[in-house]
Amino acid sequence: MDQASIDRYADLVIKKGINLQKGKGVVVLTGPGTYYFARALSKSAYRNGASFVQVLLDDLDVLAERLNAQDDAQLKFSPAFLKALDHEFCAEGWSYIRIDSTEDRLDHPVLDQHKNQVYGKAKREFSEVRSKKLMRDQLAWCVCCAPGNLWAHQVLGEHASAEDLFDVLNPILLLDQPDPQGAWEEKNAMLDRRRDFLNDLHIDRLHFLSSKTDLTIGFTERSRFTGGAALLPEGIRFFPNLPTEEIFTTPDRLRAQGYVTTTKPVNVMENVTEEVRFTFENGKVVDYTAKTGKEALDAFFSVDEGTRRLGEVALVDETSPIAQSNLIFHSILLDENASCHLALGDGYPSTLEGGNALSSDEQLHQAGCNTSLMHIDFMIGSKDMTIIAYTRDGASVKLMEQGKFVF
Incomplete structure (x- = not known):
């Protein structure tokens, strides 16, 4: 270099x-x-x-x-x-x-x-x-x-x-473009369009289905999808991740039901975990197995109660340039932007309508937002992933098929 x-x-x-x-x-x-x-x-x-x-x-x-x-x-x-x-x-x-x-x-x-x-x-x-x-x-x-x-x-x-x-x-990183900063503005506009489409649906729950996953995750009426650039209170834009490909939000901490299996290695407590299967009931992890790293998960789940509930749901499809590289980077920053993922632990108040005004854990919990000292992303996306959204007015909308967005 x-x-x-x-x-x-x-x-x-x-x-x-x-x-x-x-x-x-x-x-x-x-x-x-x-x-x-x-x-x-x-x-x-x-x-x-x-x-x-x-x-x-x-x-x-x-x-x-x-x-x-x-x-x-x-x-x-x-x-x-x-x-x-x-x-x-x-x-x-x-x-x-x-x-x-x-x-x-x-x-x-x-x-x-x-x-x-x-x-x-x-x-x-x-x-x-x-x-x-x-x-x-x-x-x-x-x-x-x-x-x-x-x-x-x-x-x-x-x-x-x-x-x-x-x-x-x-x-x-779009550094191959003549104007990388301008290229990131174009990328952000694309992520904004995806964000707006999802928010306009008024999603009540998402159903994730693949050969290794059958999980339904619910959302509160305050949940709002975001992605790409974020805004400071004074209106200044910044990019929390470079690169970034995800559209994400905070789910209802009490509404996850079914099982999900990780599809990429994840570093937990400085130890590698692979092929982790989490089983959820009423939003809480009630059972888990792992091909590698079970002891690290034991330590993670003992930190606090919030580690057993979801703090983030993120959608990324198989057309992202990171996914197209067909590489495992062993970096959450990159691997999470190649795959749909879930985070166990702390939620993002900023993705709830009026969430930043909520100061106590009790207020956040009432709004559906999980709290924890931890926040770890687990990749769950795959080439056979289907995602169906169920809206608050009773409609069903397919969002992803064979790992790719259909909207």
Whole structure:
């Protein structure tokens, strides 16, 4: 990857991803393997008027050592200066960029599962205020990825390089277009049309049906589909994910019935899960099996009650450029945008009419929105997936057949 290409990508994330406003600060979270891109993002942010950029390092190798060396009480500690950073971040309207840790998940010792659960839960509780603001689109944020050699080997084979993977990602990120930022505006217009079609149906429930899935998910009258760019309260647009292909909403936390099977690997509590089958009754996971990663799911479901209910339903069809690549990227950012998916855990108040005004868990629950410290996406889409919408006036509308939208 030449520096000019990296800088072009960084400019896309800064200008279109978080839509940086002059005089605002930026926090970038990266692992060691993608620090080169954090540096490029930081430089681009300063070129585009950032007041300050703080790069935070998430090093799984160091974390593994901490988990081995400390007891549960010690693992719950976070220093006060991080709380102060969160406070300034929220008070001053900073932007947040997270580089998916695809490279570093492949280069660290095994993490103690119990201790990692204790550490992760305490960390999420510590930053709960910031997380809630991000989930409500009250602060600009963007999740992106950056190729490295280890990730390239995982996706493309042992002889592949980071440059080879970047070649694959270029058209997915629309960086192959003469004007990538303009190309994302065109993509957003297409997602807006899909969003509007779904919202105009006034959907009561969706029925997902394939050879491995038979699941019905209900929605409240307040549920609204969204996708592509999001809006800050002051009307500034940003892209929470680059790339993005999904149209999503928050379901009724009490209305999921049937079973569903995952179709792509998902990293849960830093462990890989595969072919997970969830069985739902009255919105709650009552049984689950997995070809791989059952113990990680055990730990996930013990975090809080909200992990057993749905917080998101997202529709993506098989024509997306990520799906057309026929690759498994082992990255939620990319794999979720190649496939319909469900998230267990925290819901998005921003996708409920008037949802951002709801502050307490009780208010959110009454509106049908799930709450949890966790939010993990599980891909369920396939080439034999059919989705039928049942509207509030009693009509049925086929949305997807053989994994492709029919509207």
